[in-house]
Amino acid sequence: MSATRPRYAEEAPFKIHGGCGLAGICDESGKPMSGEQIILAMAVQRDRGNGLGGGFAGYGIYPEFPDHFAFHLMYHDEQAREETEALLAEHCIVDLAEPMPTRPVKGISDAPLLYRYFLKPLPGELERLEMSEEDLVVRLVMTINATVDGAFVASSGKNMGVFKGVGFPEEIGHFYRLEEYEGHTWTGHNRFPTNTPGWWGGAHPFALLDWTIVHNGEISSYGINSRYLEQFGYKCTLGTDTEVAAYLFDLMLRRHGLPLELACKALAAPLWTEIDRMPEGERELMRSLRAVYGPAMLNGPFAIILGFNGGMVALNDRIKLRPLVAARAGSVVIVASEEAAIRAVASEPDAVWMPKAGEPTVARVAGMPWPIHGDLHLSPAEVSCAVLGTEDVCDEAVEVSA
């Protein structure tokens, strides 16, 4: 690898301050819908962004490859592609590799080379490395993003994909021909870069495995969060605060097996005054959670949507510093920064409401395995054990002081 090649983060020549827009649509019946719907929801929120980033995540879009990891790659040049493909071939069988289908769209320029790969670990590879296939994929993604100059993994989950770039979201959606895909869950994002550059890899959603995050806000705790994540092998390389949220969910939900509600409470921790008013059991749990997962707390304003195979979760920071509206229309759950986005998709929903700060709004696709632990009834000791990964001492109730 040559040391003289440029870092793959092309800065926008100017910087404007503002907000972002997001939307998520999930048909809980599992019925697939075309990508047009999410484009429409994002298009009416055009003024929340400035053309420096748009993107989408779709779930259930690759039914012909349900058990393959779908890698969406962005390359600065052919050399980056060759190096990445060599890396993939070391550990995986690639059953299909092809350029991403796109069309020319006015307003979209300077697209990187876009490829996608449907792959599985080589036979015997997981045994050789003594790893789960998810851990292998995480390691591959981290290695590519951190060590291959000019290569960036946009998504790496099964039966899902991330489509993003520099442009307004509706332009990006047409560019990637989203109307040709059908999925049960879609999220979208309109970017107004504030603290970090507007570049193709820096557009939302941020993804790891099938977790994707779209985010409106600023994570001022990025430094603490990224140092914490590094202890668990995550490498924050994308120059954008939002990536820590994607990795934190992977850490807490997949690796630590925390229930969804607890993971959300770790990110959007209740205020201490609020905790003091809780009934005793919940109070102890929240104190322990804040003590154990203090470095996972997202400080600063945010509205995020977490997408995954099985549904989506929308969450606000604990004092609601960014907009979020939710609605239900039959089996379809819609969340967005503005009600207009909801009504662009469902003009007369059954209910429209503003979710409470720090409380997740959940959409769950029927019949799909739910990748997240169920109930919010863990004792503080169980939480500590989940964190320490030491089930054998669980009975002795690890003490965690608040």
Place this chain on the structure above:
Amino acid sequence: MQQVIEGYRQVAPAMRAEGDTVVLDANGVYYQQLNEAIRSAVSAGARNIRIENANGQRYIGAGLRARDLRIEVHGTAGNDLASFMDGPTVEVFGNAQDGVGNTMASGKVVVHGDAGDVLGYGMRGGRVYVRGDVGYRVGIHMKAYESLVPVVVCGGKARDFFGEYMAGGVLVLLGMNTQFPGDPIAGSFLGTGMHGGVIYVRGDVEPWQCGKEVGVAEASDADMAELRPILEDYCAALGLDLDEVLAQPFTRIVPVSHRPYGKLYAYL
């Protein structure tokens, strides 16, 4: 065939006259063209304007000054409805998004559905009436001067920071027409940093809900005499029953100091 989907088209809205009312079809029209059409209709002498199929267009009524102007919005009104407005009446048959009445000077806004966050931000005159629930930071930094006293009445429930940093005016919360019957009438930090004006809440609030800068007491007869005409006007505007509104005692919340942070940055 490339199918292009756009949220809004940058074209003038279709316009027609019904009696003395100018009707604008906002369906798919970008906010700039919609607001230009409203302003040119007003300059041409229109005093009744009806906007149909609104969906998220921002700044409707913003900065308009004609006192006898009436604007009806059918659909979802976008952010900053009636911001800086000085005189007209805007009535929304639907929900309003965030920032209703931002820095509004005078006039009236009536919302028949729910409204979002930061309603009445920095409002300095006029009235905003909402039938249903409102979001976070409603009435933040409302202010009053002599005869200019802004009034906001919310018929449903409110979230945290209701009346935060309030410096003047009257903020009323009824907790009646709500989607959240199980929730407290207001969230936390009610009146935090408040140093002027008055908040009336129908029913009780718990001490933990209130900021430390406010005092809480049951509204006296004199207070109710001040509040009653406001509620009469509110009920008339929304077709609600005044007796039902008055069937519960009100709580009055006022600041304990006019300069809560007077010494915050002083060297003492």
